[in-house]
Amino acid sequence: xxxxxxxxxxxxxxxxxxxxxxxxxxxxxxxxxxxxxxxxxxxxxxxxxxxxxxxxxxxxxxxxxxxxxxxxxxxxxxxxxxxxxxxxxxxxxxxxxxxxxxxxxxxxxxxxxxxxxxxxxxxxxxxxxxxxxxxxxxxxxxxxxxxxxxxxxxxxxxxxxxxxxxxxxxxxxxxxxxxxxxxxxxxxxxxxxxxxxxxxxxxxxxxxxxxxxxxxxxxxxxxxxxxxxxxxxxxxxxxxxxxxxxxxxxxxxxxxxxxxxxxxxxxxxxxxxxxxxxxxxxxxxxxxxxxxxxxxxxxxxxxxxxxxxxxxxxxxxxxxxxxxxxxxxxxxxxxxxxxxxxxxxxxxxxxxxxxxxxxxxx
Ligand code: NAI
Numbered sequence: 001x002x003x004x005x006x007x008x009x010x011x012x013x014x015x016x017x018x019x020x021x022x023x024x025x026x027x028x029x030x031x032x033x034x035x036x037x038x039x040x041x042x043x044x045x046x047x048x049x050x051x052x053x054x055x056x057x058x059x060x061x062x063x064x065x066x067x068x069x070x071x072x073x074x075x076x077x078x079x080x081x082x083x084x085x086x087x088x089x090x091x092x093x094x095x096x097x098x099x100x101x102x103x104x105x106x107x108x109x110x111x112x113x114x115x116x117x118x119x120x121x122x123x124x125x126x127x128x129x130x131x132x133x134x135x136x137x138x139x140x141x142x143x144x145x146x147x148x149x150x151x152x153x154x155x156x157x158x159x160x161x162x163x164x165x166x167x168x169x170x171x172x173x174x175x176x177x178x179x180x181x182x183x184x185x186x187x188x189x190x191x192x193x194x195x196x197x198x199x200x201x202x203x204x205x206x207x208x209x210x211x212x213x214x215x216x217x218x219x220x221x222x223x224x225x226x227x228x229x230x231x232x233x234x235x236x237x238x239x240x241x242x243x244x245x246x247x248x249x250x251x252x253x254x255x256x257x258x259x260x261x262x263x264x265x266x267x268x269x270x271x272x273x274x275x276x277x278x279x280x281x282x283x284x285x286x287x288x289x290x291x292x293x294x295x296x297x298x299x300x301x302x303x304x305x306x307x308x309x310x311x312x313x314x315x316x317x318x319x320x321x322x323x324x325x326x327x328x329x330x331x332x333x334x335x336x337x338x339x340x341x342x343x344x345x346x347x348x349x350x351x352x353x354x355x356x357x358x359x360x361x362x
Pocket of ligand 1: 151154183184185186187188189206207208212227241243244264292294
C-alpha cells in the first residue's frame with residue numbers, strides 16, 4: 001500500500017511527516033481526533049523494515065488512542081507518534097539526546113495539537129529531553145515536574161477491571177482461590193501479581209525473561225508456566241500483560257479460561273476475534289478500557305492536578321465502566337469491544353454537538 005492509500009483509508013484529522021536527514025529518522029505524528037481535547041498518545045521508537053510500516057502504526061494506534069481517551073473520560077483526543085529509526089540509539093547516548101531534541105522541535109511546531117508521552121522504546125528520560133524544548137509532553141520524571149512512571153497505576157486499573165469482569169461472570173468479586181494466568185511480569189504485570197496475591201488469587205506467571213518470571217513467582221508463591229503452555233493453561237482469568245495480538249483465530253480455540261482481562265495493548269489480532277471470544281464463551285475486557293490507568297495517571301496528575309484520593313477513585317471507576325459495557329453487550333447482543341467503541345463514539349459525538357452549538361452551528 002502506498003502512503004496515499006494508507007492515508008485515504010484513515011478517518012483521522014492530520015498526519016505530520018518529517019524526514020529528519022541528520023538523524024536518518026522518519027518522524028510521524030498522527031493527530032486522529034481533537035474533538036475532546038489535544039491529541040494525546042505516546043511516541044514509539046522502532047527500526048521498521050520500511051518507513052511505511054511506521055506510518056501504518058501511527059494511523060492505527062492514534063485511532064485506538066481516540067477511543068481510549070474518550071472511554072476514560074479525559075479531556076484529550078487521540079494521537080500517537082512514531083520515530084522510525086535505522087536503529088534504536090542507546091539510552092543516555094548523545095545520538096539519542098540529539099534525536100529527541102530535534103523531535104521536540106517538531107512537536108513544539110504543532111502548538112499543542114499533539115501532546116506526547118512514553119511508549120515502546122521510549123521512557124521518562126526521553127520525555128525529560130523533550131520537555132527542555134517544548135511543554136507538550138507528559139510522563140517526565142518527578143525531578144522534572146512530571147508524574148513519574150504510570151505502570152503501577154495501570155496495574156491498579158487492570159486489577160479493578162479484573163474484579164469487575166470476574167464479578168460479571170461469577171457473581172462475586174471475591175478473588176480468593178480464583179486462578180489467574182499472568183502473561184508478562186514486567187512493569188505492569190509484576191505489580192498486578194502483587195495486587196492479586198493480596199486478595200488471595202492463585203497465580204501462574206510466564207515471561208520470556210526467565211529471571212523475571214522466577215522473581216515474581218517466588219515473591220507471591222506463584223507457579224511458572226512454559227511460554228508454549230500459557231494459552232492452554234486452565235484458569236479463571238487470563239491476563240495478557242506482554243505483547244499485542246495474543247487473541248487470534250489460532251489461540252482463542254485453545255484458551256481454557258472464563259475471562260480475558262489484561263494490560264497489553266492491541267490484544268485482538270483482528271476485530272473479528274472479539275466475536276470468536278463470544279463464541280468461545282469467554283468474557284473479554286476491552287484492552288484500551290482496562291489499561292487506561294496509564295493515561296489516567298498522566299492526565300490526572302500532570303494536567304488536572306488530582307489528589308491521590310481522586311486518582312484512586314478514577315482508577316476504581318475503570319471497573320464500573322467495564323460493568324456498564326458488559327451489560328450493554330449482553331442486552332444488545334454485541335461484543336464487549338463493540339460496546340466500548342459505542343461508548344467512545346457517543347462521548348465524541350456529544351462533544352462535537354456541544355462544540356457546534358458554541359460556534360453557532362446546529
Ligand atoms: P514491560 O516491557 O515492562 O513488560 C512486558 C513483559 O512481558 C516483559 O517482562 C517481557 O519480558 C515480557 N514478554 C514479552 N513478550 C512475552 C511473551 N511472548 N510471553 C511472555 N512474556 C513476554 O511492559 P509494561 O509496561 O509492563 O506493559 C505491558 C503491556 O501493557 C504492553 O503491551 C504495554 O503496551 C501495555 N500497557 C502498558 C502501560 C504502562 O503504563 N506501562 C499502559 C497501557 C498499556
